[in-house]
Amino acid sequence: MRRVLIAAAVACLAAVGLSTPVLAAGAGSVKLQAGEWSFAGPFGYFDKGAMQRGFQVYREVCAGCHGMEYIAFRNLADLGYNEAEIKAIAAEYEVMDGPDDEGEMFMRPARPADLMPTPYRNDNEARANNNGALPPDLSLIAKARANGADYLYSLILGYDEAPADVEVPDGMYYNSAYSGNLIAMPQPIYGDDVEYTDGAPSTPEGLASDLTHFLMWAAEPKMEIRKRIGVAAVFFLSIFLIMSYLAKRRVWAEIH
Amino acid sequence: MAAEKFSNPVVRWVDHRLPIFSMLDHEKYDYPVPKNLNYFWNFGVLAGMALVIMIVTGIVLAMNYTAHVDHAFSSVERIMRDVNHGWLIRYIHMNTASFFFIVVYIHIFRGLYYGSYKAPRELLWMLGVVIFLLMMATAFMGYVLPWGQMSFWGATVITNLFSAIPFVGESIVTFLWGGFSVDNPTLNRFFSLHYLMPFVIAGVVVLHIIALHRFGSNNPIGIDAKGPQDTISFHPYYTIKDMVGVAMFLLLLAVAVFFFPNAMGHPDNYIPANPMQTPAHIVPEWYFLPFYAILRAVPDKLGGVLLMFAAIFVLFVLPWLDRSPVRSARFRPMFRIFFWLLFIDCIALGYLGGKPAEGIYVLLSRIATGWYFLHFLVLLPMLSIFETTKPLPKSISEPVLATAKGVA
Ligand code: HEM
Numbered sequence: 240m241r242r243v244l245i246a247a248a249v250a251c252l253a254a255v256g257l258s259t260p261v262l263a264a265g266a267g268s269v270k271l272q273a274g275e276w277s278f279a280g281p282f283g284y285f286d287k288g289a290m291q292r293g294f295q296v297y298r299e300v301c302a303g304c305h306g307m308e309y310i311a312f313r314n315l316a317d318l319g320y321n322e323a324e325i326k327a328i329a330a331e332y333e334v335m336d337g338p339d340d341e342g343e344m345f346m347r348p349a350r351p352a353d354l355m356p357t358p359y360r361n362d363n364e365a366r367a368n369n370n371g372a373l374p375p376d377l378s379l380i381a382k383a384r385a386n387g388a389d390y391l392y393s394l395i396l397g398y399d400e401a402p403a404d405v406e407v408p409d410g411m412y413y414n415s416a417y418s419g420n421l422i423a424m425p426q427p428i429y430g431d432d433v434e435y436t437d438g439a440p441s442t443p444e445g446l447a448s449d450l451t452h453f454l455m456w457a458a459e460p461k462m463e464i465r466k467r468i469g470v471a472a473v474f475f476l477s478i479f480l481i482m483s484y485l486a487k488r489r490v491w492a493e494i495h
Numbered sequence: 496m497a498a499e500k501f502s503n504p505v506v507r508w509v510d511h512r513l514p515i516f517s518m519l520d521h522e523k524y525d526y527p528v529p530k531n532l533n534y535f536w537n538f539g540v541l542a543g544m545a546l547v548i549m550i551v552t553g554i555v556l557a558m559n560y561t562a563h564v565d566h567a568f569s570s571v572e573r574i575m576r577d578v579n580h581g582w583l584i585r586y587i588h589m590n591t592a593s594f595f596f597i598v599v600y601i602h603i604f605r606g607l608y609y610g611s612y613k614a615p616r617e618l619l620w621m622l623g624v625v626i627f628l629l630m631m632a633t634a635f636m637g638y639v640l641p642w643g644q645m646s647f648w649g650a651t652v653i654t655n656l657f658s659a660i661p662f663v664g665e666s667i668v669t670f671l672w673g674g675f676s677v678d679n680p681t682l683n684r685f686f687s688l689h690y691l692m693p694f695v696i697a698g699v700v701v702l703h704i705i706a707l708h709r710f711g712s713n714n715p716i717g718i719d720a721k722g723p724q725d726t727i728s729f730h731p732y733y734t735i736k737d738m739v740g741v742a743m744f745l746l747l748l749a750v751a752v753f754f755f756p757n758a759m760g761h762p763d764n765y766i767p768a769n770p771m772q773t774p775a776h777i778v779p780e781w782y783f784l785p786f787y788a789i790l791r792a793v794p795d796k797l798g799g800v801l802l803m804f805a806a807i808f809v810l811f812v813l814p815w816l817d818r819s820p821v822r823s824a825r826f827r828p829m830f831r832i833f834f835w836l837l838f839i840d841c842i843a844l845g846y847l848g849g850k851p852a853e854g855i856y857v858l859l860s861r862i863a864t865g866w867y868f869l870h871f872l873v874l875l876p877m878l879s880i881f882e883t884t885k886p887l888p889k890s891i892s893e894p895v896l897a898t899a900k901g902v903a
Contacts, residue, residue: 473746
């Protein structure tokens with residue numbers, strides 16, 4: 240019987256393993272670098288300093304091309320900003336509001352409840368400004384790619400000289416992490432692209448790592464509380480399992 | 496007379512007029528259950544629990560979900576970010592769906608191993624297959640609702656299968672879509688049906704249980720209970736044993752929900768649906784992969800569709816394909832080998848369903864598909880004729896006592 244049980248368990252595991260579908264099967268070879276992530280593992284947490292720096296890089300480098308349509312300024316409280324700081328950050332942006340009493344739309348400084356404005360009004364404008372390529376929204380990108388964190392880190396650092404046998408067309412760039420190796424996004428990070436105020440290193444690796452922290456938070460903002468509840472739930476259910484097993488043994492003792 | 500049993504006067508008053516307490520009491524104490532059931536007999540109860548979890552979380556999700564192509568994806572994101580504990584409700588719903596299939600697959604293989612589909616439990620088994628079909632339809636439509644890339648393209652590929660039907664295929668597809676492509680009308684009807692189907696499943700589960708209680712559970716040695724010495728009451732013996740299974744199930748579910756909530760999903764479904772851009776590989780959810788492999792093993796579309804449905808249909812007629820009077824594989828040495836080969840074959844089909852339909856994978860899919868049908872249509876009927884089975888014990892209590900003595 241035990242053998243059968245083990246087989247069933249293996250079947251479950253196999254099913255989970257098999258559910259990982261075919262990945263990145265485009266032409267070219269895809270190389271991923273593994274980063275060190277504070278948010279990995281059952282006790283993972285978001286590093287607030289890294290997220291604030293990542294947000295700064297996003298604002299100063301990526302936001303010109305990529306929006307984050309599901310993030311509101313109020314959400315930045317998760318990064319460790321207080322209410323006054325959030326108000327100040329929001330006020331740096333303008334959003335459209337209206338219609339007013341005359342029926343006109345108007346621009347006003349953003350408030351914490353507003354979503355972060357996106358760089359383009361629609362996909363067509365975005366394509367028109369990027370050689371026909373569409374820069375995807377980044378609010379969910381860390382979950383919308385396999386191995387999200389490592390992938391983003393590798394993608395940002397993946398710009399390289401193309402090997403001799405690869406022809407890079409105009410407006411395309413060689414990237415060792417991107418499926419097919421040819422991406423329409425020019426290299427965004429070179430190191431020292433932004434000025435950190437907390438003395439953290441602004442090397443390409445540092446910037447890429449900070450960005451990854453920020454993007455992971457944006458995609459999965461409830462991760463910390465999820466894992467915290469998870470540890471308690473697993474602890475409680477383990478006790479429940481042991482207790483019910485002991486109770487079962489006791490009740491069945493009379494039978495065998 | 497029955498009402499005398501209850502000491503609480505309110506219960507007695509109600510039971511005299513509406514004998515639900517007597518009915519429950521009857522199920523709990525008077526329903527005889529073989530004394531030798533192993534932990535595989537937990538999985539029916541676990542499936543029932545999964546169904547309840549799905550219905551409860553589903554109703555809460557529906558309170559916050561918007562079935563419109565322009566708002567579905569963002570309404571799900573709202574649930575994940577702004578609805579109180581919305582992320583928890585959604586992750587439970589997503590992961591319990593997968594666990595439901597794991598549980599039901601084990602439940603089905605349990606039935607295959609111990610011959611639970613044989614007389615007099617044929618209808619019980621067939622109702623189970625009906626439940627399985629309804630579950631697949633429900634899960635398929637549920638996956639469409641978040642309106643991500645895999646939602647959209649999965650729906651497009653699967654509904655398109657019906658176009659293979661000669662003459663009326665195209666009209667059927669248009670009818671299913673409510674238009675000329677997967678679009679807002681499709682999403683709306685899928686939502687409506689996805690809400691309805693679980694209650695239909697619940698109804699069939701009731702029939703399944705009524706059929707079960709007609710002859711009671713089968714058991715690991717597959718011979719009928721001969722008298723009171725072979726059975727025990729459901730409560731407390733199997734309530735407590737089921738509780739162990741429930742605890743294990745919840746523990747594993749919690750690990751998935753809290754630590755690997757997206758492991759059984761596809762990352763592309765976090766990209767909003769885009770009818771203009773086909774994903775590199777369209778793969779269904781993992782629990783459909785064996786059937787997907789059978790579908791793609793056939794070069795002809797209609798042939799593939801027919802074979803895929805045939806793969807489920809053979810389960811309906813299984814009680815008449817396997818004519819061996821011996822139920823449990825324990826006493827069928829040949830059957831036991833072929834059971835495990837079938838098990839491996841199904842895992843292989845699942846693996847192949849997740850691979851691109853090219854090169855060696857196509858050939859392997861064909862072999863695995865062939866073996867699946869060979870098992871049911873040829874090997875099982877042959878085994879019923881040629882297999883020499885081991886002698887059956889005289890009664891359930893006899894081997895139970897024998898092992899007890901052996902251990903002591
Ligand atoms: C919603 C899904 C289902 C629920 C809630 C459910 C529920 C149950 C329950 C509570 C039992 C009694 C406990 C047990 O023997 O495990 C049972 C027995 C059984 N079920 Fe299911 N079931 C489901 C799906 C299925 C499916 C898909 C099949 C087969 C295709 C199936 C076939 C059987 C058989 C043959 C038995 C009798 C087992 C025996 O006595 O050996 N069930 N079911």
